[in-house]
Amino acid sequence: MITRRDFCKKTMLVAGGLSLPLAALEIFDPKKLLAEKADKARVRWVFLVDTHKCVGCGFCVKACKLENELPLEANVARTWVERYVVTRDGRIYADTPNAGRDGFTNDKIALGLGKYQQVKKENIEKAFFVPKLCNQCENPPCVQVCPVGATYQTPDGVVLVDRSWCIGCGYCVMACPYGMRFFHPQYRVVDKCNFCYHRISNGMKTACMDACPFGARRIGNIKDPGDPVTKIIMRERVGVLKDEYGTKPQVYYLGLSKEVK
Amino acid sequence: MVHGELWTVKEFFVYPNEYIYWSIQIVMYPFMTGLVAGAFVLSSLYHVFGIKQLKDIARFSLVFSFALLPVAMMPLMLHLQQPLRNYEVMATPHFTSAIAAFGIVFSTYAMIVASELWFVYRKHFVETALSLGRKTHKGPVEFFRYLLFSALTLGAYDVSGEALHKDEKAVKVLAGVGIPVACFLHGYAGFIFGSVKANALWMTPLMPVIFICSAVVSGIALCMLTYILTMEIRKFIVGWKRKRYPTLSSQEESQIKSVEAHVVNITSRYLLMFMILAITLELLDLIFRGYTAVKSWDILRNLIYGKDFTNIFILQYGLGNLLPFILFLLPRLTIKRAALGSMLMLMGVFMMRWNVVIGGQSFSSSFAGFMHYHLPLIPHDLETLKEGLVGALAVGAMPFILFWILAKIFPLFGEEKSS
Known part of the structure; x- marks a missing residue:
């Protein structure tokens, strides 16, 4: 016959005995171990686009498609270039034919449905190009909404997609305010710009950056105060796209204009 | 061709990757879940609030709600680009996503409807199983029916007045719990849309409530x-x-x-x-x-x-x-x-x-x-079959087929005849 005192004693013994190994789980949390090593998480990738330098040649778009195995003729792109034309009467025209892949050799502006708009040169008040790529948001809505966790943020800030995990529901495509995500025509899972993560992790530059003849695109580490890109972001007047969504985008723009969508 | 390109035509300035990715099947999804929830709410009006005038349609709509249930999942399956990975939503749910809890909410609701249905029809199962069991010469169909109804009783053969009274109580409790869960199931579909901050038309906290109200409307109308x-x-x-x-x-x-x-x-x-x-x-x-x-x-x-x-x-x-x-x-x-x-x-x-x-x-x-x-009308490949008119019609016709089959097990107007 077990007494009350014995029962209490044994209960405490069992509870104590169980909590010890459970505490060990806490001690060996791999994330914490990684964080304690400190040297690894000293990187936060950011991007700097100098729109003044972009001429709309489209080399970046081509290079990106080749590097990331996206068919050239597929009507989707991990990065693209937009053209903005503002006329004297305040009209704003914008287009990105074939994502700007072949450059902007035609001065007619594509309106969709096979229509084009010719704007007379003397009517143009200003015109410029804006390259776009994934903003690798600090607060990425795409990661939040993925029902299976197939898209995730790396410790150095880049948002990646696990092709073997994605179920192809498209919720992340809906959640991105920048329209960065699409379905890969071959793999049939979601695809997006990842700052050429396979390259930057190995000390290389992104494919678009290498392809840009004018240095309009630059990648940097915002956690390194000595990084030239960080210096520009800290000292110059830079802008980001659509910060009203609270996504905290990490692609910074020099010379961003209010017309940019 | 990229997914979505086939049925999307762009006008003016649209980002290169933007297409209509959520097509007809995602229209069918809230429509079907709405019907499920609405049909259930209608049946609960009698079971919980005791609105006697609805007694006749209460059983009817409960069975219909059960027939609609599996169909509510069909459009999602037809829409997934990787349908074979569907189980990952249950296996590795990522709970910050509004879709992640779908499996849990859906199966909870399914269990409530199934158990309510069981309590409502338990007497019928027992009576059928017993009367078939008494027969000495059973044909193959009768033998199958005997097996089916015996299994459906789950071994509970007690149909005394006291036991039936307990059944009624259980139905009332289940129907009562079912109403908030049904509303949650559908309000949740509204939340999936209403919480997308990137979409100006969808983003409103009213979306779940609007979805629930229109769900009840459609459910009652269909019943x-x-x-x-x-x-x-x-x-x-x-x-x-x-x-x-x-x-x-x-x-x-x-x-x-x-x-x-x-x-x-x-x-x-x-x-x-x-x-x-x-x-x-x-x-x-x-x-x-x-x-x-x-x-x-x-x-x-x-x-x-x-x-x-x-x-x-x-x-x-x-x-x-x-x-x-x-x-x-x-x-x-x-x-x-x-x-x-x-x-x-x-x-x-x-x-x-x-x-x-x-x-x-x-x-x-x-x-x-x-x-x-542009809705694909005539299918010419798997995608236009799944996410076209044919796929949508298949989803739309399914509940009626299931209803017809279920009506053979759950008599819709049984009580009326005996009274």
Whole structure:
């Protein structure tokens, strides 16, 4: 016959005995171990686009498609270039034919449905190009909404997609305010710009950056105060796209204009 | 060709990756879950709140709700680009996502409906199993039925007055728990849309409530329509029998008629009530958007009053809401008018789903361009089969097939005959 005192004693013994190994789980949390090593998480990738330098040649778009195995003729792109034309009467025209892949050799502006708009040169008040790529948001809505966790943020800030995990529901495509995500025509899972993560992790530059003849695109580490890109972001007047969504985008723009969508 | 490119036509400035990715099947998804939830709420009106006039349609709509359940998942499966990985939503849920809890909410609801159904029909299972068991010579069909009904009793053969009273209590509790869960299931579908901050048309906290109200409307309308159809078929059969054997009395036929008219009358009142609630909320949303006129209002106004005017104001509000509203409100409601009214209401709710899902993707996130959706009518590959008219019709027809099969196990009008 077990007494009350014995029962209490044994209960405490069992509870104590169980909590010890459970505490060990806490001690060996791999994330914490990684964080304690400190040297690894000293990187936060950011991007700097100098729109003044972009001429709309489209080399970046081509290079990106080749590097990331996206068919050239597929009507989707991990990065693209937009053209903005503002006329004297305040009209704003914008287009990105074939994502700007072949450059902007035609001065007619594509309106969709096979229509084009010719704007007379003397009517143009200003015109410029804006390259776009994934903003690798600090607060990425795409990661939040993925029902299976197939898209995730790396410790150095880049948002990646696990092709073997994605179920192809498209919720992340809906959640991105920048329209960065699409379905890969071959793999049939979601695809997006990842700052050429396979390259930057190995000390290389992104494919678009290498392809840009004018240095309009630059990648940097915002956690390194000595990084030239960080210096520009800290000292110059830079802008980001659509910060009203609270996504905290990490692609910074020099010379961003209010017309940019 | 990229996914979505086939049925999307772009106009003005649209980002290169933007297409209508959520197509007809995602219109079907909230429509079908709405029907499930609505049918359940209708059956609960009797079971929980004891609205006796709805007794006849309560069983009917409970079985129908059960038939609709598996179909609510079908559009999601047909829409996934990797349908074989569907189990990952249950296996590795990522709970910050609104979709991640779908499996849990859905299966909870399914279990509630299934167990309620079991308690309602337990007496029938026991009686059928016992009467079949007493037979010494069973044909193969009868033997199968005997096995099926014996299994369905789950070994609980006690049908004493006390046990049946307990059953009734259980039904009441389950129906009571079921109402919030049904509302959650569907409000949750609304949340999936309403929480997408990147979509100006979807993002409103009213979305789940609007979805629930229109869900109840569509559920009641469909139950009423199917009820009328079933009753008409019964009437036809009775009439046909009487023609062959003129000695039969006409009592049954007139009885069916009066029951039908009575049920339709009462149900239509609840239908109108929920419809007023749904429209009020929808209009509130519209007025609020126009009044606050935030950045996205320019493109939304263009969409709502221009591009989608026919879809929203003529098909949804006009033919789908206002016309049936008048049809139901006019005095001396006839069966035919009620059937027409419910059909129009179903169309109205479907158009509402269409205008939310397709309409929400009909404008670019750049707020400077539009996308037009062209539903693939004739399938020429797997994608156009799944996400085209054929796929949608398959999803739409499925509940009726299941209902027909289920009606063989769960007699819809059983109690009436015995009384």
